[in-house]
Amino acid sequence: EIVLTQxxxxxxxxxxxxxxxxxxASQSISRYLVWYQQKPGQAPRLLISDASNRATGIxxxxxxxxxxxxxxxxxxxxxxxxxxxxxxxxxxxxPLTFGGGTKVEIK
Amino acid sequence: xxQLQESGPGxxxxxxxxxxxxxxxxGSISSSYSWGWIRQPPGKGLEWxxxxxxxxxxxxxxxxxxxxxxxxxxxxxxKNQFSLKLSSVTAADTAVYYCAGGLGxxxxxxxxxxxxxxxxxx
Numbered sequence: 519e520i521v522l523t524q525x526x527x528x529x530x531x532x533x534x535x536x537x538x539x540x541x542x543a544s545q546s547i548s549r550y551l552v553w554y555q556q557k558p559g560q561a562p563r564l565l566i567s568d569a570s571n572r573a574t575g576i577x578x579x580x581x582x583x584x585x586x587x588x589x590x591x592x593x594x595x596x597x598x599x600x601x602x603x604x605x606x607x608x609x610x611x612x613p614l615t616f617g618g619g620t621k622v623e624i625k
Numbered sequence: 626x627x628q629l630q631e632s633g634p635g636x637x638x639x640x641x642x643x644x645x646x647x648x649x650x651x652g653s654i655s656s657s658y659s660w661g662w663i664r665q666p667p668g669k670g671l672e673w674x675x676x677x678x679x680x681x682x683x684x685x686x687x688x689x690x691x692x693x694x695x696x697x698x699x700x701x702x703x704k705n706q707f708s709l710k711l712s713s714v715t716a717a718d719t720a721v722y723y724c725a726g727g728l729g730x731x732x733x734x735x736x737x738x739x740x741x742x743x744x745x746x747x
Contacts, residue, residue, distance in 0.1 A: 519690070552733040554671075561723055561737035562663075562671065573735065605671055609731040613689045614661075614673040 520544050520608050522617035530625040537593040539620045541606035544587075550610035551589045553582055556619075557602045565604075566591065596622070627651045627658075629724050629738035637718075637745050643711040647724030647738060654700055655679040659732040660707045662698065664720040665740070674698075674722075677707050678730050685730065714745045 521544040531537055541551060549569040554562035564573045566582035569589060579594040593600055601624050606617040633645035647660065654660055661676035675688040675698045686698050692711065700707040711718060721742050725734035 550731070554734075561725075561740050562734070563737075564733065564735050567733045607671075607673075607733065609729075609733050612687055612731070613691075614676075614731065616671040616673065618670045 519613060520547060520611055520615050522606050522608055522615055524604075524606060524617035524620045526620060527618070528621045528623060530623050531596055532625045533596050533598055535596055537591075537596055537600075537622055539591040539593075539604055539622075541584075541589045541591070541617050542587055543589070543608060543610075546586045547608045547610035549585045550608055551582075551584065552607040552609060553580075553591045554605045554607065555600075555602050556605065562605060593622075627726050627736040629726060629736055631722060631724050631738045631741040633741065633743070635742060635744060637714055637743060638747050639715055639745055640713055643709070643714050643718060643743055643745070645709045645722055645724075645741065645743070646706050647708070649705050649707070649726065652726075653702070654705050654707055655702050658726045658728060659730050660700070661725045661727065661732060661734060662709045663723045663725055663734070665723070666717075666720045672720075674709065674711075676730070676732065678732075687730065716745050719743065719745045 525540045553566040556562045570582045628650045659678040662674040695712045697710040721740040723740045724738045726736040727734040
């Protein structure tokens with residue numbers, strides 16, 4: 519099973535600041551890495567597929583990068599609605615696995 | 626636009642079987658999408674449970690090895706639904722259960738149901 523480790527666990531930032539979230543895989547997953555955003559009481563929302571492809575309707579301030587074992591989600595300038603928990607997921611091997619999440623909170 | 630809706634009991638007794646159904650609208654479950662179940666214990670992260678996908682008249686199921694011995698995922702194309710059965714449940718199975726749809730077998734999930742909380746308690 520591929521383990522995904524997200525860091526940091528919590529990121530405390532102010533609106534307007536940039537955020538950099540990391541996801542590291544226990545083995546190479548090429549570019550088969552997905553990012554989701556989840557707000558309290560809601561289902562996850564797809565942000566980025568296959569490392570860097572923004573999903574339909576996702577603002578350009580969200581960008582993804584990386585390949586192999588190291589991946590990054592960057593939010594260029596945080597807006598109030600961006601404070602949430604972010605999960606990565608790999609779709610390289612069975613079973614599909616998720617990272618433990620990074621909470622982006624208001625400082 | 627696909628829409629998914631989970632349904633099933635919100636309370637299940639220990640050792641019994643948890644059964645949930647996901648109804649899909651706006652598209653057919655026998656399309657090229659993969660249909661998955663994901664759960665989230667209260668205050669914790671996401672866990673992929675398993676998925677089902679269709680290829681012509683054949684369907685394929687994929688299970689998380691950690692749950693495989695207790696898990697059955699099936700589909701009903703006539704009702705455009707897919708279902709989850711998890712046997713011999715314990716309190717550790719208490720979670721919000723989501724159904725989701727995504728492209729390909731090793732999927733990423735575009736579409737999610739709202740989730741349903743299932744509590745395992747006597």
